Amino acid sequence: MDTLLLGQGYEPLGRVGWQRAMTLWFTGRAEILEEYDDRVIRTVRVAFPMPAVVRFFRSTRARRAAVRFSREQVYARDHGRCQYCSSEVTRRESTYDHIVPRSRGGATRWDNIVLACRPCNQRKADRTPSEAHMALLSRPVQPAPHADGWRMVLGLVGEAPAPWRPYLGLE
């Protein structure tokens, strides 16, 4: 079971193994904010609850990770919705549209790729949105590490242990 690691300002930084979280706490670098109710760490002498969320006491510049470009992360950024018709698209049905088509020199990167359902992707074909008279729901950008990007940094799309959820803005 992993522990959610927060920065001094409560921003999610990532997930670490509970052993690492205990080390941070034991060495006085982090505080434990939440524990797992149903998990106990036993040593020879003591037993204590497993940490679920820990927070660094001091700011940590180095740990901010940029969100790497991948299909999964584009899917998460676009909230599983076709960016043309806004219908929900499952992972299996998902296609990725080059806004400026590759045949016209469009790059494969955050600001030129959106999640699209198959019908929209086929309809748009090798055209730009304006040529195809199809409007984008929003202008695609690279997610910021501490805004929309945290779910992707953490490898969490829709799942997080209960004690993490308030810190991830899920409740």
Ligand SMILES: [Zn+2]
């Ligand atoms: Zn669509």
